Structure formats: structure tokens, C-alpha cells
Amino acid sequence: MFAKKETGATRILPTHVAVIMDGNGRWAKKRHLPRTAGHAAGSKNFKDITRYANKIGIKYFTVYAFSTENWKRPAEEVKNIMNILRDYLKDVDNFKDENISMQFIGDLTKLDDDIRELIANAEEKSKNATGMHLNIALNYGGRDEIVHAVKKIAEEKIPIEEIDEQTITDHLYTKGQPDPDFIIRPSGEYRLSNFLIWQSAYAEYWFSDILWPDFKPKHFEKALSSFAGRNRRFGGIK
Ligand code: FPP
Numbered sequence: 182m183f184a185k186k187e188t189g190a191t192r193i194l195p196t197h198v199a200v201i202m203d204g205n206g207r208w209a210k211k212r213h214l215p216r217t218a219g220h221a222a223g224s225k226n227f228k229d230i231t232r233y234a235n236k237i238g239i240k241y242f243t244v245y246a247f248s249t250e251n252w253k254r255p256a257e258e259v260k261n262i263m264n265i266l267r268d269y270l271k272d273v274d275n276f277k278d279e280n281i282s283m284q285f286i287g288d289l290t291k292l293d294d295d296i297r298e299l300i301a302n303a304e305e306k307s308k309n310a311t312g313m314h315l316n317i318a319l320n321y322g323g324r325d326e327i328v329h330a331v332k333k334i335a336e337e338k339i340p341i342e343e344i345d346e347q348t349i350t351d352h353l354y355t356k357g358q359p360d361p362d363f364i365i366r367p368s369g370e371y372r373l374s375n376f377l378i379w380q381s382a383y384a385e386y387w388f389s390d391i392l393w394p395d396f397k398p399k400h401f402e403k404a405l406s407s408f409a410g411r412n413r414r415f416g417g418i419k
Contacts, residue, residue: 193409195363197241198234199384201376202227204368204392211392217261222394224265233398235281235313237405241358242315245376249288249322263296266319270299273306280312286354287321288329316355323378326353355380363408367391367400385411 202223209219227244234242247262273283285300292300300319330352339348350356360380364373369390373381387404389396 192405194238194405195361195385195408196239197243197359197361197363198239199243199245199361199364199377199381200230201245201364201366201370201374202393203366203370205394207368208392208394216258219394220258220262220265224269226394226396228269230396230398230401231281231313231315232279233401235279239313241361242313243286243318243355243361243377244316245318245321245374247287247319247321248375249320249325250375252320263293267296267299270296270303273299273303277306280310281307281315282310282312283307283315283317284354285319286316286326287319288325289320291320314358316358318376321354321376323373323375325375327379329354349379353379360384362413363387363404365389365401365404367393367396383413383415385413 205219205223206216207219208222209216212218227246231242231244246266251262252259283303285304289297289300327349330349333352334344334348355377360382361377361384363386364377364381364384365387366372367389369388371388377384385408387407389400389404391400
């Protein structure tokens with residue numbers, strides 16, 4: 182995809198960027214702060230980077246906020262992350278001007294009722310926005326998503342000979358969306374951690390040692406420049 186830079190120049194932008202917001206805990210530890218302060222800083226950065234992505238013309242933006250494995254964390258930390266989410270969702274009217282449509286992906290049935298109501302409200306209020314589409318992955322796991330899709334396919338009794346890759350794609354939480362073409366993971370870890378494992382088959386990756394709360398628009402720009410210089414062959418020859 183080509184998009185206008187603020188300078189007016191044209192550049193190649195990924196259509197769908199996905200981010201693993203990792204490193205909040207280490208960011209806090211470095212400052213002798215509780216982990217909760219790291220998640221608060223991570224949440225603020227999430228809002229800033231989301232706004233920036235929308236401004237420069239990214240069409241789809243997916244963030245990993247809470248994985249199916251994150252329930253293993255101390256109850257206090259889980260509660261804190263859920264409260265950060267509550268605050269964000271209560272503030273959703275303030276994001277109206279940004280023209281971002283919002284969708285939560287993951288198994289939402291495990292969440293508290295009030296959070297589910299806030300999510301439904303945020304999705305409903307933002308559904309007609311014409312700017313960027315934001316997916317927030319919550320109680321999300323890539324394998325869990327595929328199991329969920331397979332169960333739905335079985336439930337719909339789709340004949341075996343009709344099942345192909347598109348059938349799976351069409352039963353994922355991200356149904357109807359282009360696959361992520363660029364996945365960013367800051368914080369010095371080099372793995373996917375069960376994030377969008379079906380959708381990322383041909384994604385490009387960008388890793389860096391920067392901890393998520395320190396990942397600023399200038400780092401995002403550096404990552405985007407790297408993406409723009411890559412030769413994507415999708416298994417063919419170009
Ligand atoms: C990973 O860092 C971060 C999380 C598991 C939580 C991410 C949550 C937020 C940024 C806040 C909520 C988001 C929204 C959408 C409002 P880590 O704790 O694993 O860091 P560490 O690896 O340094 O310990």
C-alpha cells in the first residue's frame with residue numbers, strides 16, 4: 182500500500198500492523214516501580230502509538246493486550262491490567278474524534294460481565310468510523326482461536342470437501358480483514374507467543390530491545406522504513 186507522508190512524499194506502508202506490547206514489567210523494574218506502573222505506562226503508550234498509526238494512514242492495527250496464558254500471573258497484576266482496560270473503555274467517547282473503529286478479538290466469555298458490556302458499547306459506538314480499524318487482543322491465543330474456528334466449522338456442518346484455507350480464515354476473529362503484513366515485537370524477545378499464528382504466515386517481523394513504554398513514533402518510523410525496504414516474494418520469485 183502507498184500512503185502520503187506528512188511531507189507529501191509517497192511511501193510503502195504495511196496495511197495491517199500488529200504489535201506485541203511487551204516489556205512493561207522490565208520498564209517498571211528499571212525504575213524501581215511496581216509492575217502496575219509499567220502497565221500504566223504501556224497503556225499510555227498504546228494510546229499514543231494507536232493515534233499515530235491512524236494519523237499516518239495505517240488501515241488495520243492489532244495489539245496484544247492480554248493472552249490466554251496471562252491468567253497465570255499473580256491475581257493482583259491481572260486485576261490491575263483489567264482495571265486499566267476498564268478505564269480505557271470508559272473513556273471511549275473521548276476517542277470518537279479519532280474516527281477509529283474498535284474490535285476485541287479473543288475469548289471474551291471469560292471476562293467479567295462489566296468489561297464485556299463496556300467492550301460491546303465501545304464496538305457499537307465506533308463501528309461506523311472510517312479511519313483505522315483497531316483490534317485489541319484480549320484473552321487471546323492463536324491456537325485457541327483456531328480451535329474456536331474449527332468448532333464453528335463443525336457446528337455449521339460444512340462438508341469436508343468444501344473446507345479449505347479460506348474456510349479457516351473466515352472463521353477466525355479477524356474474519357474479513359487482511360492478514361497482518363508487519364509484526365512488531367519490542368523488548369528483546371524473538372518469538373510470536375501464540376499471537377496471530379494463522380494470520381502471520383507471510384508477515385514481515387521487526388524486533389528491537391526497546392521496552393514497550395519507550396517505543397515512540399520515531400521507533401515506529403524506523404520499523405516502517407525497514408518494512409518499506411523489504412522484498413516480499415510470498416514464496417515466488419520477484
Ligand atoms: C507485556 O509486558 C504486557 C502485558 C501482558 C499487558 C499489556 C497491557 C497493557 C499495555 C495495558 C492494557 C492495554 C490496553 C489496550 C488499554 P510484560 O508484563 O510481560 O513485561 P515484562 O516481560 O517486562 O515482564
